[in-house]
Amino acid sequence: MADKKLKIGWFSFACCEDSTMVWIELMNDRFFLWKELLDIKHARVLKRNNSMKGLDVAFVEGAITTESDARKLRSIRKNSKRVVMIGSCAINGMPAAQRNTFDEGTKKEIEFLIKQFKQADSVRTIKDIVQVDDEVPGCPMVEETFLQVLDKYLKEFGVKNA
Ligand code: SF4
Structure with missing residues (x-):
């Protein structure tokens, strides 16, 4: 068992949350491995009690459509x-x-x-709002790239050792 775990949070803003589904699907094969390596502190799709304090890595999907979401992102x-x-929604919107x-004309129609x-x-x-360290492209995210980044x-x- 690893002495130390990676403290992570998973956050979804405006989007269809398909990358979240890809992440959950990846647990079919990796749940017991990740249980030893990851301390999932925030993931509303998995648990009710969540904390975003002191995370090592925050994974963020979706785009920012409101000022309150922008504030939450700054806090993350x-x-x-x-x-x-x-x-893709997180990376290029x-x-x-x-x-x-x-x-x-269409903008006027949806104004209300x-x-x-x-x-x-x-x-x-x-990245319009905060500085970022990495990205996992795709719509939904490319599994291989996510595993490499993790x-x-x-x-x-x-x-984990090299
Ligand atoms: S990038 Fe694609 S899969 Fe991910 S939230 Fe946006 S539309 Fe959904």
Whole structure:
């Protein structure tokens, strides 16, 4: 058993959460291994009591559509030594940021929804708001890349030897 575990958080902003599903699917083969290596401190898909304090790595999927989500993201950044963007919506905003590309007429049509749901004027990516350390591209995320990035941080934080 590893003496030390990697303290991680998994966060989802505006998106379809398919990368979360990919992560959960990966547990079919890795649950008992990850149980020894990972201290999952925040993952609302897995547990009710969550904490984002003192994370080694925060994995963040989705785009930022409201000011309150932007504040939450800044707080995640403050509490995490590393921040990894998960999936295309987090990295470049798309497809979650489609409304940014609407023509003026269509923007006018959806104006009431923007107000009703307290949405920001435009959809932003994770790196529009905070500094990031890594990314796992794909829609949903590419499994292999995620495993490589996770492995990198397991080594960097001394949980697993090279
Ligand atoms: S990148 Fe694709 S899979 Fe991931 S949240 Fe966005 S639309 Fe869903």
